Amino acid sequence: MTVPPRVAIVTGGAHGIGRRIVERLAADGFSVVLNYVTSKDDAERIVSTIVAAGGDAVAVRADVADEVAVAELFDVAERTYGGIDVVVHAAGVASHALLTELDLAELDRVHRTNVRGTFVVDQQAARRVRSGGAIVNISSTTPRLSQPGYAAYASSKAAVDAITLILARELAGRDVTVNAVAPGATATALFLAGKDEQTIARIAASSPMNRLGDPADTAEVVAFLAGPARWINGQVVYVNGGAA
Known part of the structure; x- marks a missing residue:
């Protein structure tokens, strides 16, 4: 009897860390539901590449705060594949400004998406993941670093840790694990935006x-938590190369 592939939903899967997680889980044999909100063309290209390589994926638009x-x-996901085994919540936005200068509308934007x-x-x-499954939230090392200019973003990711x-x-x-993965500075468009080479x-x-x-560094840890890591639960796993 052939065992059907496990099924994963990855939010924010069209770019950056989310995209690499989609690619990694597809390579590991998951059927992947790639969620995006604005990048339809990018999402569909990723799906086409996965399918051409013999994998199975679909792209679905949804604002994660809706x-x-x-x-x-x-x-x-349930109609297409019959159930859900893993949910990786990678969708997020960032904003960097001193607390005294941050527009509260920008604070609301960050917290709406991230919290x-x-x-x-x-x-x-929590309502739908099947027994033996996993929920993985993408957090950040920033709450631990407490750097100036990160109050909005770091506080939103501290909330992610608490929820997790x-x-x-x-x-x-329920035999469902729930963990957060907290990357450090990672070479994505979100991180690099507005920073000079120095x-x-x-x-x-x-x-x-x-x-x-x-992004592959984070995807590797997510794949571990989504698969064999059944005794890791209720943890924030830092993926930052040893940054303080």
Whole structure:
């Protein structure tokens, strides 16, 4: 009897870390539902590449902070593949400004996607992920670093950590793990935007590994948590090359 592939939803899967997670899980044999919100063409290209390589994937648009759209995203996954085993919530936005100068509308934008979005996605995941499955939220090392200019973003990711750890305990007895992966400085468009070469070099040199992270570094840990890591639960796993 042939065992059907496991099924994963990846939010924010069209770019950066999310995209690399989609590619990694597809390579590991998952059927992947790639969620995007604005990058339809990019999402469809990724799906086409996966299918051409013999994998299985579909792209579905949904704003992660919209509970109706997210419910439909999960409905599509269940209609298409029969169930959901893994949810990786990688969608997020960033904003960098001193607390005294930050426009509160920008604070609301960041927290709507990063905090409300995590809550909405995790709520559906908690209701629908099958036994033996995993929920993985993408957090950040920034709450631990407490750097000036990161109040909006770091506080939103601290909330992601809190939601993750509480949900792991709320799902006791379900055989579903819930963890967060907290990347450090990673070479994505989101991180590189607005930074000059000197700033990027300085940040890279601050790591004991003397480089920026690669999205594949995070995808490797996510794949571990999504698959064999059944005894890791309720944790924030830092993927930052040893950055303080």
